[in-house]
Amino acid sequence: MSILPVLKQMSALFLMMLTGYVANRFGILGKDAQKWLSKLLINITCPALILSSVTTSERLSSNQMLLLIFAAAAVYYLVLPLIARVFSLGVAPDRRSEYQSMLIYSNLGFMGIPVANAVLGKESILYISIFMAVCNISLFSYAIMLLDSRKTDGQKMQFSKMINPGTVSAVAAVLLYLFHISIPSVLLDPITSVGNTTTPLAMLVIGASLANSKPKEMFKEKSMILFTILRLIVLPLLFWGVCKLFISDRLLAGVIVLISGMPVASNIVMMCNELNRDGDYIAKGVFFSTLFSVITIPVLALIF
Numbered sequence: 001m002s003i004l005p006v007l008k009q010m011s012a013l014f015l016m017m018l019t020g021y022v023a024n025r026f027g028i029l030g031k032d033a034q035k036w037l038s039k040l041l042i043n044i045t046c047p048a049l050i051l052s053s054v055t056t057s058e059r060l061s062s063n064q065m066l067l068l069i070f071a072a073a074a075v076y077y078l079v080l081p082l083i084a085r086v087f088s089l090g091v092a093p094d095r096r097s098e099y100q101s102m103l104i105y106s107n108l109g110f111m112g113i114p115v116a117n118a119v120l121g122k123e124s125i126l127y128i129s130i131f132m133a134v135c136n137i138s139l140f141s142y143a144i145m146l147l148d149s150r151k152t153d154g155q156k157m158q159f160s161k162m163i164n165p166g167t168v169s170a171v172a173a174v175l176l177y178l179f180h181i182s183i184p185s186v187l188l189d190p191i192t193s194v195g196n197t198t199t200p201l202a203m204l205v206i207g208a209s210l211a212n213s214k215p216k217e218m219f220k221e222k223s224m225i226l227f228t229i230l231r232l233i234v235l236p237l238l239f240w241g242v243c244k245l246f247i248s249d250r251l252l253a254g255v256i257v258l259i260s261g262m263p264v265a266s267n268i269v270m271m272c273n274e275l276n277r278d279g280d281y282i283a284k285g286v287f288f289s290t291l292f293s294v295i296t297i298p299v300l301a302l303i304f
Helices: 004-025 031-055 063-087 093-104 108-119 124-147 165-178 185-195 198-210 215-220 223-246 250-260 267-274 279-303
Strands: none
Touching: 004 108, 004 198, 004 279, 031 124, 031 165, 031 185, 031 198, 031 267, 063 093, 063 124, 063 223, 063 250, 093 124, 093 223, 093 267, 093 279, 108 124, 108 250, 108 279, 124 165, 124 250, 124 267, 198 267, 198 279, 223 250, 223 279, 250 279, 267 279
């Protein structure tokens, strides 16, 4: 299999981040602009991407297979937080929540679909879309509970805070798919167009966030070295071993291994900005994992 399409996709995302970095340095994308763009991404473009990705995917011929994918995605996002807690034991307490979130949530919406299409083929898009829907339910519920700086250690987050555009769009997308409900093109076309802006906008915000730190400081962040190894090498190898034991469907196993080795989800940066957490720290994780995934994802592609 040619790895050229994968390298091309990874390079494009990195160049978008570089553009955001330069824009910040020239005073175009300052912290206020980053905050407003983050709100736009979290509340409008990301939900639009979820709806358009799931509702436009090709349908599976077997309902049993559909249930298997949903079950695999649910188990994946129930087990991964437990693994992340173990891997973050040696991290400073004030960074532990951010560290765990970076291990749990990979870049599915912005990179998952195009990279999976290049590595595993068009038939993998539906698999990724289902995982993305389950991921977003977790992201806009568990991740908010994990990162919300306004709660105390002993305080549980109110259920009402889990009702937001992210969870609503994820649940709506799953229901639309399950009940074979089509969105009229007069609505779907603008939803898709808005959703398509998510990747470039997110990369611009991440690049701009990176400009808030000096390059020397980014590479002095020693915890990022181990994190990058865990995120891009250890996790995919761990799930590769699990899939070999429990999953016979090669495409499903390939999707799980691929998403386990994806860089950090860039919308975690936007979520941190909105929840007053250290978005710059996670932006470093996005930078390092995206940079080195240009090497590791093509290696994963060779497995399949």
